[in-house]
Amino acid sequence: MAKSLRITVTVLVVLAAIWAGRWVWNDYMHSPWTRDGRIRADIVTVAPDVSGWVTTLNIANDQPVKKGDLLFSVDQQRYQAALNQSKANTENALYSWQLAKHKYERRTALLSQKAISDEDLEESRISTEIAKANYDLAVAQQAAAQLNLDRTHVFAPVSGHIINLNLRQGNYVGQGASVFAIVQSGSFYVTGYFEETKIPLVRLGQQAKVTLLSGGKPLSGRVVSVGKAIANSNTQSDGQLLPQIQQTFNWVRLSQRIPVDIKLDPIRDDVQLSAGMTATIHLTQ
Amino acid sequence: MMLQTVVFSGLEFSPLVVYFPIAFALSALTRYVLHRLDWHDRIWKVAWFEVSLFVCYLALTVFLLSGR
Incomplete structure (x- = not known):
């Protein structure tokens, strides 16, 4: 074999190796x-909005749940009592307001007979406004008590799978403290x-x-x-x-x-x- | 065939741990064949030739087995 052919073969293989080596280097180092x-x-952590004992637990670990499913319930007694108290307060405030309104209306009639001073009438009007404000306050407190009672039931915020469920029936859960997570479907x-x-x-x-x-x-x-x-x-x-x-x-x-x-x-x-x-x-x- | 990773009892290795032996085996095979055909002594700078051939085989293995 002519020497030039021998040299050409080796040089070609070396050139091919340089090209191939460069390709491998680029493939590993400069490609994304x-x-x-x-x-x-997406992980959604679930925390109760009210504190108390867990009375019912409807889920198991790794169980699939749909959005809106009842996950667990917190003891309602305290929140039911608070709601009853708020309702009674509201009723009390309502009657106080009605009484104040009644007095004011009566005194308005007395003014035409000049049997009451302007100041007394004004005092009566302001008392009615105060009673009205008290009533509004009681209504707002009742709504908050109702919300607390409703929040004793914890529903699934998203569809997905329960993860790391260590919660058991009878555990005490604190307001805002996460108790497990849901891996959102899809x-x-x-x-x-x-x-x-x-x-x-x-x-x-x-x-x-x-x-x-x-x-x-x-x-x-x-x-x-x-x-x-x-x-x-x-x-x-x-x-x-x-x-x-x-x-x-x-x-x-x-x-x-x-x-x-x-x-x-x-x-x-x-x-x-x-x-x-x-x-x-x-x-x- | 695509080989992204080599998994051995939970450990993940780069597929290069497979590519290198394959390229080495191909180089050895070529060397053996050249010896048998008695062409080995005719190659100019045989060490350069063999090293270059190994790099070429390695690149070919990477190209074929990585699915690119």
Whole structure:
């Protein structure tokens, strides 16, 4: 074999290797993909609006619920008593108002006979207004008591699945303290944590291929948002309000990860998704 | 065929842990065939040739097995 042919073969293979190596490098380093993706979902925490013992619990862990379903009830006795008290107050205020009004009307008639002073009449009118205001106050208090009584029943704010139910019948629950969460149905999305060097390659509406660690056919989706901020540890201060600056190596720097949200296209029924699952994400160029 | 990740008992590895041995095996196979055909000694700068061939095989494996 002629020497020139031998040299040509080797040179061609070396050139092909340079081209192929460059392609592999670009494919891994300069294409928008990440192995650091997580499945996420909208989580709604459920907290009672009134305190008390849980008297009925209608749900089990991981159970699907529909919006408006009764989840649990809080002991009503105290709120029923408060409502009864408010009703009695309202009635009392109503009669006081009627009495004041009656007196005022009678005194208005007396004025024409010059049997009452202007001042007494004015006093009577103001007393009627006060009684009216007291009545309005009692009505408002009754409405609040009724609201508290109604809120002893806790309904599902959204459709979804119950998560982390540690609540049991007989537990005491506090007003505003979350007792479990609901994963909203159909709210699954993916957040990919892309290296900041790859962010220029990410754009809104870009098609995404999401491969779950659990395998199966890849899911498809679209980029809906790119995170506009991540925490910066250098902004913290110490006890003397001095800035705490982290040391870095000048030679080796780790690129930051920027969250990119991807809305999934409608998912097939056979795909099991749980928020928190790991996913690999490739975006189209 | 698409190979995004290699999962081994719950641990996730880069598919390169599979691609590299495949490319290496292909390189070894080529070397064996060239020896059998007695062409090996005729190649100019055989080390350059083999290293380059390995890179080419690696790129080919990545291209074919990653579904791109």
